[in-house]
Amino acid sequence: MATWQEAVWVPDLSALGGRRARQSFTYRAFIPDRLDPAALSFSAATATDIAEAESAIAVADHGQHLVAMETLARLLLRSESVASSRIEGLECSQRRLAEAAFAPEHAGETARQVLANIDAMRRAIELGAGERELTVEGIKGMHELLMREDRATGQFAGEFRSRQNWIGGRSDSPRDAAFIPPPPSTSSR
Template identity: 40%
Template sequence: MSESTGAASPRDWAPHVAEARPWRQRTPQGPKADRELREIVVRRPPRITSLDFPVDRPLRVTMNNALANLAQLDQTHGRKLGALDQLLLRTESVSSSKIENIEASFADYERALHGMRANASARSMAASTQALAGVIADAGECGQVRLEAMLRAHYLLFRHHPTMHEKAGHLRTVQNWIGGSDYSPRGALFVPPPPDTVPGYLEDLFAYANRDDVPVLVQAAVMHAQFESIHPFTDGNGRIGRTLIHAVLRRRRATRYLSVPIASGLVARRDRYFDALGEYREGRARPLVGLMTHATLIASHESRRTATRLHEVTVEWEDLLGGPVPGSAEYRLARLLVSEPILTVDLAAQRTGYSGVQLKLAMERLEAAGVLTRSGRRVRERTWSAQAILDELQDLTVRIETVSRSA
């Protein structure tokens, strides 16, 4: 199936409408041209609650294949390998952050997840994971994609941010824009609708997201694109918008246990992804629907390989440890590492139920066997990592990106 974003392709519905609005800069900063700007042009998207996207046969076949692969992974491995969801969720958060040029190593990111010392990018990724998990859980439990869950996700993403914490969880009350100047919408690539229209647009958006008569991947792609056009927050719209993709998949029961790293496929084709969002604003949804469908198909396939690899790693560890007794400290530690590849003593004690000498001996045994690697000189900063799991996480991302670029 072609994902061409050619301008000659027919429109699926009305394009965003350009509307002139008066503008006056709030603070006298930046170039003179910014300070003298008196009018801007915003783009107002159509209401989508009752819109239907025409799905041709080739696209429908590909969407069905993607959903079948997703369901097979979810049912086969999601039910039996609970740790897989945690790892896929983290891979998705890392890739979604990379789209926004926020990058950190998996090791730094894992440390940030557990409240250990890490750089700002890693802490931001950890917050993104909390936001993503919350939105997905809420959609699964409530059977709805809810505004309240979206606001909560934004709060989790920015509650500790040095400059955004006061705006965490709140819709924007000012005009924002994408690209161009830092001081005004002069030369912007896209200017979203005015802030007073945001609540109405979101009401329309969530009504669409909770329909049951729309193909699920179309619904996920269109909701995401419409959200990005509304741009309801001062910052964080890209990451929050991509969490909504998974909220739709969970609400429609396309997934029940897992959240595959779709963003890994999108970050590999970042320019095409942004172009597809631009096409959506011109009334052409098909490029983004196609891109999302392919990303889902590839992420599901590669995640199944990761599930197999995780099983192989646990078997290798058992051989290295000489077959640990089920329920023993060594056994529980090895099982824990699949979902928590970086541990502190406190976390290991909390999650295994062992402490003191028994836990210390078990961790030393795993370290001696090559399962764990110790790092950090100071006791309070000391961690143990399962490099085999961290390597697989990195490899999963690389595989999805490589296949996506060649597709």
């Protein structure tokens, strides 16, 4: 059953900000239910929709317009990656993205991060479409591709987190955060 875990934040005493920024405080991190693969199921209507979609894809894959389908798939992948990047606050025009793909060494950090998102999404699709089992190393490889261009957190690319993270609020502590996920110590439970 999903719960909340209380923890004490011990701040960096050399952190910027006033006295409040250097004070300890208690926060609550969300601990979700464990996934039970045996309990995952689709309704009959959803299963029918999935079967119909698979059939349509199979027909399209064997059709005469395979090159057009591959082009469409690349465009959809790119569009999805750009939209996903926007959620993270990374805005990049299609022109800047194309220039970055052509000459990454001259691209801005945001464009390189969006390209990294595209590469990570491509790897995720390859892993999901393959016959191999999804492994921890496969997940770490996707994370490395995704985070390699992030100046703030790139040194953690391809690694499981070892520190608490949060969404919203301050950048130096979970004070005033909108959401605090499980602490790293509970990630493998």
